[in-house]
Amino acid sequence: MSRSGYQREYHIAVLGSGGVGKSCLTMQFVQGVFVERYDPTIEDSYRKHIDVDGRHVVLEIMDTAGTEQFSTDMYMRLGQGFLLVFSITSASSLRELIDLREQIVRTKNDPTFPIVLVGNKSDLEEDRAVSRAKAFQLSQSWGNIPYYETSARRATNINEVFIDVCRQIIRKDLARARPEEGGGGHTRRRRRRRRAGGGGGRHEDEGGSRCVIL
Numbered sequence: 532m533s534r535s536g537y538q539r540e541y542h543i544a545v546l547g548s549g550g551v552g553k554s555c556l557t558m559q560f561v562q563g564v565f566v567e568r569y570d571p572t573i574e575d576s577y578r579k580h581i582d583v584d585g586r587h588v589v590l591e592i593m594d595t596a597g598t599e600q601f602s603t604d605m606y607m608r609l610g611q612g613f614l615l616v617f618s619i620t621s622a623s624s625l626r627e628l629i630d631l632r633e634q635i636v637r638t639k640n641d642p643t644f645p646i647v648l649v650g651n652k653s654d655l656e657e658d659r660a661v662s663r664a665k666a667f668q669l670s671q672s673w674g675n676i677p678y679y680e681t682s683a684r685r686a687t688n689i690n691e692v693f694i695d696v697c698r699q700i701i702r703k704d705l706a707r708a709r710p711e712e713g714g715g716g717h718t719r720r721r722r723r724r725r726r727a728g729g730g731g732g733r734h735e736d737e738g739g740s741r742c743v744i745l
């Protein structure tokens with residue numbers, strides 16, 4: 532339990548096409564290892580305890596299987612926050628997220644539901660097929676959601692994506708508990724503290740939209 536006495540358990544679903552690195556991202560976050568071989572996921576879930584801004588949270592991370600429809604529906608319902616992952620080496624993997632995001636908004640009936648857009652495999656710059664600008668633009672069109680570029684191989688920006696989605700969930704939780712303090716969905720992305728670390732510089736504009744440049 533943290534100093535604040537706050538403890539919660541949150542379900543985070545990691546969604547995206549097969550092979551984009553969902554399992555590697557999850558393993559790097561939970562166990563601090565990079566797994567080279569490609570072994571398609573059926574369905575896995577992992578627990579991790581972390582502190583976010585002095586609050587203790589337990590994450591139940593659901594590592595999903597590519598675009599398997601049945602399980603996607605289940606994760607949509609269970610998820611309290613989503614990492615939408617594509618590979619920067621695959622334009623189609625970004626396009627496939629458009630439907631997934633629409634499904635989330637429909638299922639949750641909330642266009643400001645906690646989501647982070649993640650461009651993985653940033654170590655493969657020479658094979659880049661999706662420009663930062665294009666991914667960032669998509670994240671903006673989805674209501675200024677955060678966009679990060681990660682490398683599960685190099686452990687770049689891994690903690691950052693999980694912590695970001697956690698912050699969004701906590702903020703929603705607090706806003707629900709204290710609606711009079713004006714934590715409505717539209718204010719949640721306005722101001723964020725600048726964080727160090729991960730080698731990533733973070734850029735914000737006044738609307739709170741941002742892109743991570745590695």
Ligand SMILES: Nc1nc2c(ncn2[C@@H]2O[C@H](COP(=O)(O)OP(=O)(O)OP(=O)(O)O)[C@@H](O)[C@H]2O)c(=O)[nH]1
Nearest residue numbers: 549550551552553554555567572597652682683684
């Ligand atoms: N270079 C590089 N390769 C990566 C990275 N992340 C994952 N990979 C490789 O990409 C392949 C697929 O990774 P997975 O994590 O299994 O992908 P997934 O999205 O979980 O795939 P499914 O289980 O089929 O949905 C593996 O060979 C990984 O080693 C990364 O950041 N950089």
